[in-house]
Amino acid sequence: MTPQPAILLPPLAVGQVLTLRLTAAQQAKPxxxxxxxxxxxxxxxxxxxxxxxxxxSGNVPGLRGFPAMTxxxxxxxxxxxATQADIWVYMRxxxxxxxxxxxxxxxxxxPGGLTIVEDVATFTYRGGRDLSGYEDGTENPLGTAADAAAIIPNGPLAGGSFVAAQRWVHDLSALAAMPRKEQDAIVGRDRDSNEELASAPTTAHVKRTAQESxxxxxxxxxxxxxxxxxxEQGLYFVAYGADLDRFEGVMRRMAGQDDGVVDALFRFSRPATGGYYWCPALxxxxxxxxxxxxAGGVDAMPDVAV
Ligand code: HEM
Incomplete structure (x- = not known):
């Protein structure tokens, strides 16, 4: 019932994310x-x-492949x-x-049987900003609300979490070429004060993604x-959820799948990868x-140190 602790902890100065794919199904059990x-x-x-x-030969209710969208x-x-891989590892x-x-x-x-699909070194930028300069994570739930958002509350998977991982590639020159007001309107926040803009357009990222909406x-x-x-520069997007529907609903709206209105973020950034993973409890x-x-699926094994 204990979540993997790094899920609930903020990023440190650096991270490293690996996505791995099985090359031989018979290696899955080892x-x-x-x-x-x-x-x-x-x-x-x-x-x-x-x-x-x-x-x-397992089963994880609620886990599925990442859906591609046009x-x-x-x-x-x-x-x-969708660039769904088999194993996702995040180090902080x-x-x-x-x-x-x-x-x-x-x-x-x-053991063998894995190929490294992606190996991305990540870092904290100017105290928690995206490379566009905007603060990222402001509206993250905190404390017990963070647990409720990220951790599966009950049932056989209790204490576990689902993660959506997506690498976005920015075009920072395209962003820099826009007047500052236009840049703020893309996100829906003032870059300096981090205040939400009262006049943010419906395409603004914070309007498209407003969690309570x-x-x-x-x-x-x-x-x-x-x-x-x-x-190349961008954002390695990671979102933990008690289910995958919450991420998928937000992603669908960003991609204009509900009402044809596309998130203005796409004016300077594009996702290059996308995968869903189940992060078991400890x-x-x-x-x-x-x-x-x-219970019979995992043989007892000696401790190992990493
Ligand atoms: C290039 C990729 C992205 C960038 C640079 C970005 C950046 C930001 C920024 C600057 C904010 C405002 C501050 C904050 O509350 O964190 C924000 C909010 C948010 N973003 Fe993103 N984001 C990206 C992709 C995504 C994706 C793919 C999703 C989910 C599908 C998402 C979900 C959210 C949510 C839920 C909020 C908070 C909205 C609210 O309740 O006010 N973001 N993002």
Whole structure:
């Protein structure tokens, strides 16, 4: 019933996100055993995609593949791609070296049969801003509200969480070329004061995503972080939820699937990846995989240190 602690903790200075895909279905069971004996502390979150669950003959109600979306033509051919992988690992650390040490130790521990689809180094930018300069995370639920938004409250999966992970690629030059007022109107907030604009248009990101405006309310816990360098920059978007419907409802509205109104964010950013993962609860400091595969599905294994 204990959530993976890093889900509820704010990002540190750096992060590293791995998305992994199974190359051989017969490796799924050895991988399951390796993950079952991995101690999970406050620097690591592990999630499993539906294909991995299938490969171990398991079942996780509410987990599904990430849905691709096609935006209305007015959005210039933008799309929301699905790049569903099998395992998602998020490391948070105070310095990049520590994150890398942990990632390498984890990779050494895992048996073969996995390919690294993505390996993204993320970082905190100017105290928690997106690279566009806007503060990110202001309307995140706090305390018990954060638990309620992110953690599955009851049933066999209680204490677990679902995560939507999406890498967005920014066009910061396109944003910089716009007058400041237009930039603020895209987000719906004043970049300096972080105040919500009274006159924000319906296309503004905070209007499209206002969590209480959904039925039921779409509260989620966002733990996104910037990534990139000289060539490419963007946001590695991460949202934990007690179910996937809340993220999907917001994403659908952003993509104009409900009313044809596309989120103005698409004027300077596009998603390049998208996946859904189940992040199991912990039992005795390790991933409780019993809800997925049943009590007989995970053999007892010795402790390992990462
Ligand atoms: C390029 C990608 C994105 C950027 C740069 C971005 C940035 C922001 C910023 C600056 C805010 C306002 C401050 C805050 O409350 O955090 C915000 C709010 C929010 N964003 Fe995003 N966001 C992105 C993608 C997404 C996606 C994909 C979703 C979910 C599908 C999402 C969901 C939300 C929600 C729920 C809020 C709070 C709305 C409210 O209740 O006021 N964002 N985002």
């Amino acid at each position: 991988l399951l055993r390796a993950f079952a004996c991995l101690p999970i502390d406050d620097s690591l979150v592990v999630g499993f995609g539906w294909h991995f669950v299938q490969a171990v 935006l209305p033509e007015s959005a210039g051919g933008a799309a929301v791609p 650390a105070a310095e990049a070296g520590a994150a890398l040490d942990r990632v390498l130790a984890l990779m050494r521990l895992l 959904f039925d039921p309310p779409a509260f989620m816990l966002r733990r996104s972080m910037p990534y990139g360098g000289a060539r 039992k005795d400091g390790k991933l409780d995989l019993v809800p997925m595969v049943g």
